Amino acid sequence: MKRQRYRRRDILRLLGTGCVITLCVVILHVVRPELLTHFERKVYDVLLSQTSQRPPSPVPVLIAIDDKSLTALGQWPWPRHVLASLITRLHEAGADIVTLDLILSARDRTSPLLVQEELRQTTGFSIDLEGLPQNRLDHDRLLAEALAKMPTVLGHKLLFTPNHDKAPFCEVHPILSGQSIPAGLSLHTAETAVCPLTILNAAATNSGFINALPDSDGVIRRTPLIALHADKLLPSLILATVMTRGETAVGLGQDADGNFVQLGRKRTHIDAQGNVLLRYRGPSGTFTTYSATDILGGPLPDLQGRVAIVGPTASGLGDNHATPVDRVFPGIEVHATLLDNLLQKDTLIRPAWAIGAEACAIAAVGLLSSLLMMSAGPLTCAAGLLVGATGVWSASLWLLNGPGYWISPLSTEIILLGNMALLSLIKYGMEERELRIRSQQLLHAQDATIMSLTALAETRDPETGGHIRRTREYVLVLARVLARKPKFKKYLDRDTIELLYKSAPLHDIGKVGIADSILLKPGSLTREEFKAMQLHTLLGAETLAEAERQSTDSSDRSFLGLAREIALSHHEKWDGSGYPQGLKAEAIPLGGRLMALADVYDALVTKRVYKDAMPHEEALQIILAGRGAHFDPDVVDAFEETQLEFLAISNRYD
Structure with a gap:
């Protein structure tokens, strides 16, 4: 069957409609309503699941405060002497650094000195503590001594809402003070923080914030690397760990891909809020994990050259999160993922030019699909749709899997499908109109034939x-x-x-x-x-x-x-x-x-x-x-x- 030939007016109508649809999608993409962002996140999750997963670095090792440990050692929080013993055992196992994904902000009320003081205040009685070793009288001091024996990093929690009754900002370990923030950065700015005890903070080598900021759908796809308080640039728990390991953070900068934090010779790109896009290695359980009770009471594993991240994984302790790779993902595994990304230098990037590149792709695909709909038949258009949709998706997957660029294919796929669908309807309407005209012409010809035969009879x-x-x-x-x-x-x-x-x-x-x-x-x-x-x-x-x-x-x-x-x-x-x-x-x-x-x-x-x-x-x-x-x-x-x-x-x- 011969392909339908269209009049110039019909061709201009198809092209004009395609251009209008393309312009609308470009504007929608630039304005970025929340619904579009929501679906882009879901597309990102699917693409991330299709990337080839790289093996994790052997450096991170997780020490889990899990259900097994709670059964053996009792409810959380444990006495600080237990944590001190855990850190000591990790030191004996050869761990380079111990990072605590914990906030130790209150004194240990199980310390004998605090028990004695509380009894005196509430009952008037006093207990005799003579004979107890000095380091057993105060569990916080005991933990501080353990922290001071090896490189350790403590966690604190930043608070971002104004609090008029807040205490002075606690002593933390900033990366830089007094440096101007580059234009284009709008970092999370803390009002105050929940910090470790002063004695513990002073004993630790470094500290960093443990805040996780999930997207609006509750999924953690990125995590803050730096934050701001006054003129102080504060590191996250893992950035502080990497700095403790020897990668000194030099400062902030900008290049063609956007904002970055300079870590030694490596640039780690961040978004405008200071977040890093995580390259997950796999579902929960990907990193080597030991139960805390096994470290305390069993044979010690060889942890030479490794960074031990201590934190809760038990279901009742509230530190499990949804991620693109697993719906239940412990917080210490999020930290381990960031540490692994920084060590392997392969964090994902949402480049500064991403929206511009996506808009250009939308315009190009919109124009090409309009031209295809104008000039090709149904089978060719269907093949073009399949090839185009597959090509756009594959290109986005390659960029994410290879150089680590997150370039969304969603709006480009929308314009491809939208143009094909709407222009197909218009073409169908035009062909229907042409068919009606031709049918009417055939009917007129039929009537003329009948009347010709009638005229033939009339001649007789x-x-x-x-x-x-x-x-x-x-x-x-x-x-x-x-x-x-x-x-x-x-x-x-x-x-x-x-x-x-x-x-x-x-x-x-x-x-x-x-x-x-x-x-x-x-x-x-x-x-x-x-x-x-x-x-x-x-x-x-x-x-x-x-x-x-x-x-x-x-x-x-x-x-x-x-x-x-x-x-x-x-x-x-x-x-x-x-x-x-x-x-x-x-x-x-x-x-x-x-x-x-x-x-x-x-x-x-x-x-x-x-x-x-x-x-x-x-x-x-x-x-x-x-x-x-x-x-x-x-x-x-x-x-x-x-x-x-x-x-x-x-x-x-x-």
Whole structure:
């Protein structure tokens, strides 16, 4: 089938619509409503799950305060001497650094000194602590001594909401003080913090904030690397750990990809709020994990050169989070992921040019898809859609998996699918319009053919030409009346009535084959002549049957079939005494029954070479008298109801 050719106006309409849709999607992408951002996050999660997962670094090791530990050592929080023992055991195992994902902000109330003081204040009694070793009197001091024996990093929690009753900001370990923040950075700014005890903070090597800031859907895809308080730049717990390990943070800067934190020779890119996009290594359990109770009471593993991150994983301690790779992901594993990303130097990046690149991709794909829809057929467009959608997705996946750039394919896929869908509808509408025009042209050609055949009959007998026009109108009037009756309603729909109207003029086409001596004879026909005249029904039916056989169009076959039925049966009578087949009652096709009455009425009221015209009233009585004998009773009833319309038609075409 030849591809549809479009007019210049249609081509411009398709191109213009495609450009408008593309512009709308570009604007939507730049404005970035929350709903679009939400779906982009979901697309990111799917893409991240399709990236090839790299093996984690052996450096992070997790020391879990898990359900097993709580069962063995009792409810949380544990006495500080237990934590001191845990840190000492990790030191003995060879750990380079111990990082505590804990906030030790209150004094240990199980310390003997605090127990003695509380008893004295509440009951007036005092207990004798003589004989206890000095380092056992104060568990906080015991923990501070353990912290001071090796490199350790403590956690504190930043508070970002104003608090008018807040205490002075506690002593922390800033990266830099007094440095101006580059334009384009809008870091999380802390009002105050929940910090470790001063004795513990002083004993630790470093400290950092432990805040996790999930996206609005509750999923942690990124985590803050730096934050701000006054003019102090504060590190996260893991950044403080990396700095303690020897990677000194030099400062902040900007390059083509956006803002970054300089870690030694490595640039770690951050977003405007100071967050790092995490490259997860796998679901929960990816990193080597030991239960705290196993470290305290079992054989020690070899932790040489490793960073031990201590923190809760037990379900009741509230430090499990949703991530793109697992719905239950302990906080210490989030920290381990960031540490691993920083050590392997492969954090993901949402570059500063991402939105611009995505907008260009939207514009390019929108224009190309519009041009494709203008010039190609359905199969080519479908193939283009499949190739385009797959290509856009694959490109985004490659960028995320390789160089680590997060470039969203969502809006580009939206414009591709949207253009294809909407422009397909427009093309369908244009093709439907063209089809209607062509169908109308075919109908006009069909009407012209019918009227040409009518004119052919009229060259043989002028009376036959007028007869053909009048009987067509009579049949239309009768069909419309019968269509309102339940008995005929399902047979006489709008299309069938139109076919009856168009095919009725061909009922006497067979008269072209009748000799002029018979057709134009002014007097009565002899018996032999009448038999010859009767042949016009068969001649007409044969002619139309041959045309029907040669037709390849189903609508043409339907039209010609109905015309053939009328030509063959319009001289049949209800009682079976008609010709050429002697059909009776409803065995006579409905079109033939309608034409039988129309034919007789017209013969009665018009002048012929062999008789004068009969008055309408007299013709009316003759037809009523033929009810149930010559004519279908229902057709006669319809005629009686519309006999004035018959009279008007007869006068109009006389």
